[in-house]
Amino acid sequence: MANGITDLVEQNVERYQEELLELLAQPSVSSTGDGIEACARSVAGLLDEYGIDSEIIPTEHSPVVYGEKIVDDSSPTVLFYGHYDVQPPGDRERWDSPPFDPTVRDCADCGTSIFARGSGDNKGQLVAHIFALEILHQVADEQNVNVKYVFEGEEENGSTGFHDFLRTHAEKLECDFVYISDGPMHGSRRPTIVYGNRGLLAMEATITKANTDVHSGNFGGPIPNAANDLVAALDTLFDGTHGTLDVLDEDIDLPDTYAEMASTVPVDHEATKSELGLSRLARSEDQTYYERIALSPTFSINGLTSGYQGDRMKTIIPHEATAKFDIRLLPGQNPDKVFTHVEERLTALDPEISVRKLSTFLPMITDPETPYAELIRDAATTTWNEEAVEMPVLGGSLPAGYLKDVLEVPVLVVPYGNPDQNNHAPNEHMSLDNFKNGIETSARVLANLQRQ
Template identity: 40%
Template structure:
């Protein structure tokens, strides 16, 4: 029997216990944004890891704790650092849940609870794979280190300092994590980077109070128009960003990365139907995936001013606010982009206040590295189908910290079903996806163990 077959047989024999272990973790709330049950969940996770043969401890941070674990293997030369996050999104609105968010329930082959897919269900597969492999006497010769944080859903504010302070403890050869949904086709996704993000708020002010729009409209400046006219200066007719230097340092895809883009299944008409749109936006010479992976964007993510409630109110607003979100690609610098936006605002609307709300750097690992290829092959073996390989994900994540601070190649895979409803009511993971994730982690460990150390560290 192959390793995959042996692991699957063991999973089948222990399926009720595996699911109950997940239920135990899901029952403990861990909402980092609200400070709800996070420290208690860290203790639960540490206990589960210990019970599965991993030496684990809870390490305090300036915010919510990190759960760290080690599983050293005698004679192993390669070390894999496995990441996940045990905190979850706020479950509100509660009334939209069919079953309570922290009372896991199986319906029609799906486990429903907050954190099932994002990320408790996926991180737990790594832990469960360790014990299954050890019990079978098939543990690969790879040292495993685990870092499970409790602040990812709150932008990981304590993670940078934690990685700097514990760099020696976390020394490894590669980073691996399972997070996110599969491709709509049902195939797993492997990706090697994420876009960065800069959150910016612009505030324009007019009079010292809201005014009657008939008595004062015209001679009194309207801050809403100030922002509208400012935003107009930020965009070219072809929908590219007009801010000077915005595209500096943008690295185009390599020939191999372009080849990967062409392999990603994409039906433009189906996407339009699903989203309820008639046409795509953005520069017409750039494909859907090239825009999402290799081009920075500037998005208006929120606007507020005046009155939009029931009925009519003739008001000249005293203040207008707009929030922008710049998504960045390798090798752009969030601080540099913020400075360029601020300089643009000073030029066109010097009285508008510019605030930095959030920042996260982009990160990209080469998909041509031996470890990248090994993990793609492991995922293909686990699922019996070639994964969808994305050089970069359009979203953002703290993986740049591991690349910059620890110098690691960073590889992600997705174990959850496409319709996991992460961040939404009725979040779920199918039982099949959860159990298949255990197989995937086992085969990833095995493939990394077999890499030549010189290749792994190249």
């Protein structure tokens, strides 16, 4: 069976590539709603095309696309999660080809790649699981594993509707484990297995002082400056990238192996600094790059808006200022609890500050000793012909914590995106080698599950 999988993926990959290109040409921007409904229909149609029973389930926001191929209730069941929504393309002038006109061309570091918004995040990874089932059917005498698919349409915009969907459709999603392919693989380009994700609390703080901007000379001194006051308030929340609120040291629940695993993830500090044009990394280097991601909550200001932003000078005192910021949380921590403390701190400093919660994701950790990890390690190592890098958490945040909380089963993240995929940025792309290996890895996971 092993050799057959490799050969069959190679024989079919051009057809799979064309299916992906067609899906990438369909915009699906959850923040604006552009193309979401049409893309949901396209994803459901793809499931149907490959013999998977599909349905489109409305939510308060974007619809969820569900599919299943059930052979026997007593057989093992895997649930593949993915998201068909994408980030806005941003400045189209910075794209070398139109974001929704998928283009195949060479990439200096990762070979021939598909360039389009959503190629890596997450359509190129999502479809790998669909194609994998066809490969399984071609190499196995009969399917004896149940396969379910749940693809949401607002992961890039908070997954609010998906959270509600999980609570009302938990029985439909019953499975033995959840398999997620999202995000980039490790920078070494070795196959990667991740056992959790950081939580996310995204917020917006706004402060309003006078009813209009005023001249900084005529009014500077006695008139409060909204920008100054907001920056000063935010400064009390963090030291470097580390949050200063006591609540950020509470409720952390990490397995004994967590810190040890984080310390063994390969990291090249100098390469990271060189790639990003940095003279130094933030904070001291007594922890590795990855240990700081895995072992400490972090605070990040994402954007600041206030006053004059045009050419040259305009000497004013801004009357209003807004900041967007996020806190990444560790397993055991609750985003809603942390939000309460942030809001209390900022409004105590200045009652004219209003704080709004934008989105949350629960942190999540799965025991690396789960038996499903071994069959995934075998599949990934065989496909990529390299030992897998194992990481306790993904740096980014996913709705994986909600899946684990509702379904109470192991959730494992196996990213297929190349590490330089530029997700959320111009010229997003997915390496064709990664696309092909992703399909093969998913097919091998299904084949391994059949043998259990």
